Amino acid sequence: MNRAQSTHAEAQKVIEEGGVVIYWRPGCPFCKALDEGLGEIGDQATWVNVWEDAEASEFVKSVNDGNEVVPTVTTKEKSFVASSSKAPKIVALAIEKASA
Template sequence: MSAHDVTIYWRPGCGFCHTLRSVLGPDASKAQWRNIWEDPEAAEVVRGLNQGNEVVPTVVIDGKGYTNPDPGFVHETLLE
């Protein structure tokens, strides 16, 4: 488990989400993954962080939101 609280908001068919998951590899399990198409509360969080838009991946690390962050940054955070 990561020392950081990491939640990744995603949806099926999103190429950027797929890239993020691929870069994270087995470390992806250190984050909580929430599908915005199946979780209305998750979709609401994403809209709140992105001026009403459902932009994914949106990643929340220790309470701070990042829209489509660099996968390397997320991976490094998970490894800390």
């Protein structure tokens, strides 16, 4: 993945400001599909690798019943797992809403 990476601490600030954060990990086919499906608009989200940030891993577990499920998308309103075929459209809408 060639997206700019952030830490969980940086991501928390983005969430507080109304942005979109995507927690992911290398080798995850759902993460790859989301990344590719988002295209350029994905650059407007904040990306955090849960394998490189223990706090990010713990956060993802806290919103997913103790499981490190990715991609987990977090906004000020909610967190959800974005693994369906409709995920890129849903996440793109969240990014557009955050950018408005």
